[in-house]
Amino acid sequence: MTTTWSNETMSEDLFEPRGSGLSPFAAAATLPEAPALEELLGGGPWYEAWTELEHEQQAPTPGTVATATRPVSPADVLRVAAGEIGTTEHPPGSNNNKYGQWYGMNHAPWCAIFVSYCFYTAGMPLAITTPKGFAYCPYGIEWFRRQGRLDMSPQVGDVVFYQFDADAEPDHVGIVESTTPGGITAIEGNTSAHGSQSNGGAVLRTDRKLSLVIGFGHPAYGVATTPTAPPAATPGTTVPLPAGAPGSPRAPAWPGRNLALVSPPMRGSDVRMWQARMVERGWRQALGRPFAVDGIYGPQSEAVCRSFQKEQGLVADGVVGPVTWSCAWACPVRR
Numbered sequence: 499m500t501t502t503w504s505n506e507t508m509s510e511d512l513f514e515p516r517g518s519g520l521s522p523f524a525a526a527a528t529l530p531e532a533p534a535l536e537e538l539l540g541g542g543p544w545y546e547a548w549t550e551l552e553h554e555q556q557a558p559t560p561g562t563v564a565t566a567t568r569p570v571s572p573a574d575v576l577r578v579a580a581g582e583i584g585t586t587e588h589p590p591g592s593n594n595n596k597y598g599q600w601y602g603m604n605h606a607p608w609c610a611i612f613v614s615y616c617f618y619t620a621g622m623p624l625a626i627t628t629p630k631g632f633a634y635c636p637y638g639i640e641w642f643r644r645q646g647r648l649d650m651s652p653q654v655g656d657v658v659f660y661q662f663d664a665d666a667e668p669d670h671v672g673i674v675e676s677t678t679p680g681g682i683t684a685i686e687g688n689t690s691a692h693g694s695q696s697n698g699g700a701v702l703r704t705d706r707k708l709s710l711v712i713g714f715g716h717p718a719y720g721v722a723t724t725p726t727a728p729p730a731a732t733p734g735t736t737v738p739l740p741a742g743a744p745g746s747p748r749a750p751a752w753p754g755r756n757l758a759l760v761s762p763p764m765r766g767s768d769v770r771m772w773q774a775r776m777v778e779r780g781w782r783q784a785l786g787r788p789f790a791v792d793g794i795y796g797p798q799s800e801a802v803c804r805s806f807q808k809e810q811g812l813v814a815d816g817v818v819g820p821v822t823w824s825c826a827w828a829c830p831v832r833r
Contacts, residue, residue: 568621570721571655574622578620583701586701590699593699601615603760606760607696607763609688610631610634610760616685618631634760634761638715642715642716653714655717655719656717657674657717660712661712670696750771752824757803757817772823772826803817806825810832
């Protein structure tokens with residue numbers, strides 16, 4: 499028996515995952531260009547290494563580039579999603595998974611990245627914040643709202659946004675597979691059967707009540723497109739700075755994961771360390787209020803990161819990767 503849940507009946511046993519077959523009911527903002535860093539870094543091998551590292555979100559995984567030129571249907575997207583049911587992160591609780599690797603933002607919560615993966619692989623990228631898609635639910639729902647494609651009427655193939663708490667922002671996202679009286683069946687990434695619904699570590703089919711939904715985004719199905727793959731780049735997250743490069747002796751070791759705005763937000767001592775460093779550099783306000791050193795990478799942190807990257811002539815993508823991290827300690831204060 500499948501257990502459904504609502505805001506009024508919160509419990510640990512929230513739903514029972516369904517089978518892996520496709521339901522019978524299932525029938526553009528880009529990243530800014532990087533300014534040249536050669537002048538900042540003095541050219542030579544330091545410049546080459548830093549520019550290689552700074553393409554942190556754009557390294558594609560072979561075999562996942564969308565190539566469809568025919569109109570894409572809900573069935574196309576759901577076929578991809580259904581084929582992923584049962585996929586989990588490894589080890590549990592690590593956010594290490596193939597979708598994060600594909601997106602270029604591994605070890606981060608990945609429900610929106612999973613949705614992006616399904617649409618991109620089907621040949622219909624949702625180019626919301628990158629050519630591949632989006633990682634932060636509030637950006638996704640706002641994108642659909644601006645296009646006049648957001649309402650509370652579910653349709654097969656919709657992008658469904660959920661709210662599991664009382665903060666008025668979406669916490670989780672999935673793809674509608676079928677509708678039922680008072681609810682939907684969806685395929686979701688980074689959820690679980692008996693634990694966290696928004697950071698649970700698995701791709702599952704779920705039943706959800708409409709009381710949990712704050713919007714259905716209607717993708718523009720049926721329009722022929724020729725998706726363009728993000729520019730190829732050498733993955734930079736494991737390339738060390740050359741010995742003696744600016745900041746390499748002074749900056750704390752990069753924590754090994756990109757810090758970015760995702761849903762749910764990334765948390766940790768690495769986030770707190772970077773926030774504290776930015777306050778030391780003079781970034782005391784963000785989005786009209788004091789910049790909080792709270793260990794949570796939210797909209798304030800992203801806003802500070804983008805402004806800092808623009809100031810330093812880096813790719814202003816709001817992601818703290820190896821270059822942005824090192825620059826926080828090594829690059830000159832310009833404010």
